[in-house]
Amino acid sequence: MTPGPERRLEETDMELIKRWKSGDSRAATRLVGRHSQALARFAASAGEREGIEELVQDTFVRAFASLDSFRGESSLRTWLFTIQRRLMLDRRRAERRSRETVPVQESDQISEYGALDGLIAEEAQERVRKSLEALSPTQREVFTLRVQQGLSYKEIAEVVGSTEGAARVHYHNAIQTVKEYLKDE
Amino acid sequence: MNKCIDNEIQEVLPDLLHESLDGATRQRVEAHLATCESCREELDVLRTVRGAAVFAPVIDADRIVRQIPPYRIIVPGVEQPKRTRMVSWLVAAGFAVAVIGGGALVVTNQSRPSRSVASSASTTPSQPSQPETVTPADPIGTNAGTVADNSGQPHALALASAADLSDLSDGNLVQLMNDMNNFDALPGSEVEPVIAVDSSDSI
Numbered sequence: 001m002t003p004g005p006e007r008r009l010e011e012t013d014m015e016l017i018k019r020w021k022s023g024d025s026r027a028a029t030r031l032v033g034r035h036s037q038a039l040a041r042f043a044a045s046a047g048e049r050e051g052i053e054e055l056v057q058d059t060f061v062r063a064f065a066s067l068d069s070f071r072g073e074s075s076l077r078t079w080l081f082t083i084q085r086r087l088m089l090d091r092r093r094a095e096r097r098s099r100e101t102v103p104v105q106e107s108d109q110i111s112e113y114g115a116l117d118g119l120i121a122e123e124a125q126e127r128v129r130k131s132l133e134a135l136s137p138t139q140r141e142v143f144t145l146r147v148q149q150g151l152s153y154k155e156i157a158e159v160v161g162s163t164e165g166a167a168r169v170h171y172h173n174a175i176q177t178v179k180e181y182l183k184d185e
Numbered sequence: 186m187n188k189c190i191d192n193e194i195q196e197v198l199p200d201l202l203h204e205s206l207d208g209a210t211r212q213r214v215e216a217h218l219a220t221c222e223s224c225r226e227e228l229d230v231l232r233t234v235r236g237a238a239v240f241a242p243v244i245d246a247d248r249i250v251r252q253i254p255p256y257r258i259i260v261p262g263v264e265q266p267k268r269t270r271m272v273s274w275l276v277a278a279g280f281a282v283a284v285i286g287g288g289a290l291v292v293t294n295q296s297r298p299s300r301s302v303a304s305s306a307s308t309t310p311s312q313p314s315q316p317e318t319v320t321p322a323d324p325i326g327t328n329a330g331t332v333a334d335n336s337g338q339p340h341a342l343a344l345a346s347a348a349d350l351s352d353l354s355d356g357n358l359v360q361l362m363n364d365m366n367n368f369d370a371l372p373g374s375e376v377e378p379v380i381a382v383d384s385s386d387s388i
Binding site: 044056061064065125127128143148152 | 192195196199200202203205226227230231233234235236237240241242243244245246247248249250252253254255256
């Protein structure tokens with residue numbers, strides 16, 4: 001029995017990966033189209049201002065080059081987030097080295113992550129932006145992955161290289177901070 | 186407003202936002218929300234944060250896909266360097282062996298004629314005890330024997346290149362005996378003169 005059109009539209013990531021491996025380049029287009037905007041939003045939420053499209057592209061190129069190592073134990077999107085996060089960290093390290101700054105402290109990281117100027121226009125967005133800037137880098141990553149991307153704690157732990165318990169604590173602290181900030185505004 | 190102490194509900198509020206809860210859990214959370222102002226407020230905060238998603242550029246998926254090499258190219262590309270490296274090492278090793286072996290051969294070939302020349306020039310009577318310096322194909326030895334035989338005169342070259350006493354003519358033997366009588370002492374049985382000449386040649 002051949003799958004109907006609806007079935008084809010709902011092809012899983014693993015099925016698309018299998019098709020791409022068998023030479024169907026349209027499967028790659030579907031995969032990139034399915035996950036690219038989420039990756040771009042994650043990058044923007046994490047404070048990337050420039051070169052987001054290049055970052056997303058690098059993420060996909062790297063991911064497709066090592067798809068054989070993807071076992072499907074986590075979702076493809078989680079895996080992509082993990083790759084992109086590493087690339088973002090590499091970028092920041094490279095920028096830091098190029099600036100030859102002193103060893104980065106937590107407060108410095110916050111100001112670095114807080115480079116969201118000009119990305120949010122509306123007043124509500126501005127308030128949210130400021131509340132996110134009040135978070136530590138890890139809290140912000142965990143919070144945006146949880147609230148904006150809808151990842152589970154297990155997936156978040158995988159992306160940020162932590163444990164589920166630590167992810168829960170980061171989320172709990174982050175939501176308290178954001179709530180307090182938005183209440184005071 | 187009292188703070189909600191049901192952490193389990195609070196933890197799954199983002200999942201409610203993303204509609205990823207199963208039916209039973211969703212009903213339980215919605216029932217809780219109906220009576221908990223604190224959780225309703227938190228859900229509003231989450232909606233605000235999610236709605237205020239940071240601007241992100243629209244990604245051109247086709248452009249990205251064009252940068253992705255096909256799978257069939259990637260896989261051999263990953264394995265091929267390993268094979269190429271191995272072949273390269275083998276070639277390099279073979280080349281090294283050839284260079285070393287060839288060099289040794291050249292050095293050996295270069296040192297042999299000089300030894301013969303040195304031997305012939307030295308005219309030491311110890312040469313008959315060193316037959317390895319004269320090869321069967323050596324034209325010098327052959328010619329030397331011929332010259333000695335034809336002329337009937339003892340010849341230093343003949344004495345130096347003769348492999349055995351039986352190869353010497355009577356004249357040569359007489360000459361050899363006379364030379365030995367002139368020596369203060371017989372040279373050592375080792376190849377002392379040859380080593381001395383080789384050393385000076387190499388310098």
